[in-house]
Amino acid sequence: MTATATHRRAALRTRVEGRRGRLSRPGTRHSLRARLVAAVMLLLATVCAVVGLATAIALRHFMLDQLDDDLVSAGGRFVSIQNGAGPGGPGHPDDRGGRGADFGADFLGPAQAPRTVGATIVAGQVTDAVVTDRGGSLQQVPADALATLAAVPTDGHPVSEDLGDLGTYRLLASVDGSGTVLVTGLPQADVDHLTELLVVAESIVIGLALTGAGVAGAIAVRRELRPLEQVAETAGRVSALRLDSGEVELLERVPAAHTDPGTEVGQVGAALNRMLDNVAAALDARHASEVQLRQFVADASHELRTPLAAIRGYAELTARDRTLSPTVAHSLSRITSQAERMSTLVEDLLLLARLDAGRPLERTPVDLTRLVLDAVSDAGAVGPDHRWRLDLPPEPVVVLGDTLRLTQVVTNLLANARTHTPAGTEVTVGLRTPADPADRAVLVTVSDTGPGIPPALAAHVFERFARGDGSRSRDRGSTGLGLAIVQAVVAAHGGTVSVASRPGRTTFTVRLPAPAIPVPDGPTIPLPALATP
Known part of the structure; x- marks a missing residue:
């Protein structure tokens, strides 16, 4: 693969990851099914709320109209009684400024409904104010409500006012023939109570309807989107290939x-x-x-x-x-x-x-300990200007593989360290097994204290004909295929190879599977002098 193609693939990967990042914002992390159900529920809740609100407003308006009709009738009876009494009659203030003695009886007239309020106002002052009870008797309106009664407008339109302990009343002010303001009021509690009951009932019904619609909608959306899930499963299986x-x-x-x-x-x-x-x-x-x-x-x-x-x-x-x-x-x-x-x-x-x-490669038990010892000994003979060290376990390490190819892997890694590091560099070859007993693998590491691999080259060192500037010198004999062969041979054995590099420390790690096979018998291998720690 050429450098240009590699850069193009890296750029394409960056663009794809950027698009994935934009698509995975917090506002779009929910599934399509959840968003569809939420959208339907939101629309349904909005419609139900609008219908419920319109119903409550219409009912309240209708009941207030009926209450206003009753209030107009009650006010008309009150005005008729007051006008029929004439000047100085019942309910009209006498010369001493007091209330008429028969105002209560006259106010009842033919028949006022229970809890009806009646008041007379002269020169902005309430002269008489009573309220009927269910027994047909009259009670005086509390003093804290008199100012509210006196402020009722006389434009002929009913208004709603709070009369303290009496509650909210619908009030209507009229002027009789003598200029006295007559205020009639009917309680609004029934209207408010029925409106509240309607709102509570609508809330319960809407809540139950939304719950049922949500469950039914989720089931319906899941059924309708099942084909899309199968399409996604197909794409997922392809992506795993x-x-x-x-x-x-x-x-x-x-x-x-x-x-x-x-x-x-x-x-x-x-x-x-x-x-x-x-x-x-x-x-x-x-x-x-x-x-x-x-x-x-x-x-x-x-x-x-x-x-x-x-x-x-x-x-x-x-x-x-x-x-x-x-x-x-x-x-x-x-x-x-x-x-x-x-x-x-x-x-x-x-x-x-x-x-x-x-x-296929040969599959026989390979003593990696002996193989590493021989490879390091040969490397010490070829590169005497480097310092070669060994880090081996006390027991032999055996894997299943091709002896010739595994030898080539270690030889290529040692040649790479010798070729691309200056004289006096220390090269350490390690052999160990992971600490986790369940991880049946063998790790072969080749570390050096050289200048390291440039980051731009580290990602491509295992590609074919990938060479640094130093390795292009013909007197070093590099072909740019050594590490590519290492990766190919290790992959053929079912293993992996990786590199970690920084100035002063570069480590190649080969990971090979280690099946449970017996250690071959043989004489103990003496460590050469170069293996001295």
Whole structure:
């Protein structure tokens, strides 16, 4: 993979994660089912509230109209009695400014309803104010309500006022022929009480209706959205597939019952099926291209081995001629060196092509302790200017795998540490098992105290032909395939490899599965001098 393609994939991943972040805001974390039910419930609650409020207002207005009709009738009887009495008659103030002695009896008239209030007001002052009771007798209006009675407007429109202990009354003020203001009032308690009962009843009914509608709506929405959930399940199963490499059989499809173009869910299902068809076709084309490319690399590598071996042989044979000039001898040595380097590159490409093709590896018990000891000893001989250290457990560590390929993994990691760190760097090779007994794995670590890997390169060190500036020097002999081979071999063993780097500390960690197999018998392996802690 080229650097440009890698950057494009990273940019695409960033854009997708940004969109996911925008879509996962707190206001949109609820499911579609919950939002639909909430929207329906909100609309239903709004409609019920409007209907209930309109009903309560209409009922109250109707009852107030009836009360006002009764109040007008009661006021008319009061005015008729007062006008019939004439000046100085009952209820009219006498010369001494007192109340008429027969005001109460005259106020009752033909028949005033219980709890009816009657008052006369002269020059803004209440001269008489009584209220009937259920027994037909009269009671004086409390003094704290007189000011309210005196303030009732005389425009002929009933008003509602609070008369203290008497409660809320509907009051109507009229003027008789003598200019006296006559105030008549009827209690409004029945209207208020019935309105409150209506509001309570409506609240209970609306609450029960909303509860039932919510349950029924949730069931209905769940049933209607079930096809969409099945579409999502299909997409989820596809997303769980490994599509990055190898042959992929993309057989998942949305059932035909959920691809009806006449419904919104059917349109989504049909679109998803079309997309999966396109993806399946692209994966088949990609796999065919990969197979063709791997076959080409394998064939080319295999065919190049013979001419490269011939070049090296002829160069070495010609170099034995002692009559060659120094210039020719130098050219032959360079030819031999480059032929060896190209042979290594061809072998690496051939190995990667075979691993990509899924060629099975040998599966035998491998003593990693002995393997690490041999690899470090060889590395110490090749790189004497580095300090090599071992961190091994007291007991041998055994895994199931291919001895030759696992040796190549450790050798490549040690060569990488030797090649890309300056002289005097300390390289430590560790071997251990996790502390958790349930985690059956073996960890091989290669750490160095070199300058570290640049962050921009650390994410791509296991890619093929990924090389830092220092590794491009031809005298170091790097092909950029060493760590790619490490990853491919470890993956073929069912393991993983990772790197953590900072200035002064770089650690490659190989994690291999460790099946329960017996430790092979053999003599104890003595630790060489370089393993001294």
